[in-house]
Amino acid sequence: MSRPTKQSPERGNARTRLLEAARDIIRVKGYTASTVDDICRAADVTKGAFFHHFGSKDALGVAAAEFWAETTSAFFAGAPYHDPADPLERVLAYIAFRKAIMVGDLAEFTCLVGTMAQEIYVSSVEIRDACGRSIFGHAATLEADIEAARRDRGIVGDWTAESLARHTQAVLQGGFVLAKAGNDPELARESLDHLDRYLRHLFHVTEDDRT
Amino acid sequence: MSRPTKQSPERGNARTRLLEAARDIIRVKGYTASTVDDICRAADVTKGAFFHHFGSKDALGVAAAEFWAETTSAFFAGAPYHDPADPLERVLAYIAFRKAIMVGDLAEFTCLVGTMAQEIYVSSVEIRDACGRSIFGHAATLEADIEAARRDRGIVGDWTAESLARHTQAVLQGGFVLAKAGNDPELARESLDHLDRYLRHLFHVTEDDRT
DNA sequence: CTAAACATACCATTCAGTCGGTATGTGTCA
């Protein structure tokens, strides 16, 4: 699959480089403002190669969303927040982890598929659905722990693990929007603190074990 | 200021029509994908008139964000959620009101400035700041009631009225993102239910007075 | 030898922005 030619010696094949470049550029400029030439330049790939791998710019958009889903799910699957034995601890550790990785530039930790979805949810159903699968697929990975925590602690309330899992993603996405609008990453972390507090209230936790 | 000539008889001046058209189109297609010609066509205004009123497309973007801030603040200022005598009731009524106005098509109740901010926060500092002013200006209108409620009920906690007000906006914005990604307005309402529950927990309210 | 993986030049279209014009209202001075 890979072809380390003279002009792209070692660093992956063109397709992957294009997907990585698309991810980085779209997170900064948005989908529409990111041109095919922009992405080719950043990936150090010619236009011919671009259209060899992707039938259209929109096809790249779908592939970028799927690539995002794959890479992030691998990243989160290997993250340390799964370690605690108690499911509620794992859920709270997830929030803490999301907060902890919000470092550096805004474009480095904001969500590609959230950004794309806002922009093209009418223009391209294919891209929108790919973004939706990524977001809700990730939300689904939280459901089991939330449901287990609920059972463990005998919590009753008019909410489901599914909806609470989605709500965590909404808070994250909303935090990103505020952080961008205010040009301050702290705004995203701030909302995660409220989310953490909400969960502790829901599960009747009052002590705080982490920073 | 208005000039009811023969070609634009009665329905407002060109500038306002352009701002309204920009609002409607950008909410559907995003800022970059909305062309000047698109907006002119929708406003039934020529390109000459467009560039007579706005120096550039970006200038329209800034004006659209400011127009949004003005019209929405007037709308919310006149909304019935201010009626209750108790400040906490007013805050909860605000959430209920936001949920109640989420009807019809997604593009009809989602937030223009949230959408724009995600897209152009790097590309245009002017538009970004205008979006920020709109969002945080609106958040600020909630602070007084939140602070009063906190004082009234003697609530102590490691959060401020300011940050909680911002959090309500984050949940709203995040709800919009999920609703777009999942193409289902209910996803936005769902997160508002969690926000409502969070507030009731924070302020130690258990009864439910509304639907 | 074949097919995939590129590269390069090119094309049709679209885009933001321009420019020379017209129509209409307004202030002013004889």
Place this chain on the structure above:
DNA sequence: TGACACATACCGACTGAATGGTATGTTTAG
């Protein structure tokens, strides 16, 4: 009162610079 200057609002054909996409040729692996 009327003539003239001037400003604002608007018109729409045009332009140069992208932009997405294509056509055709070349390199490399198996």
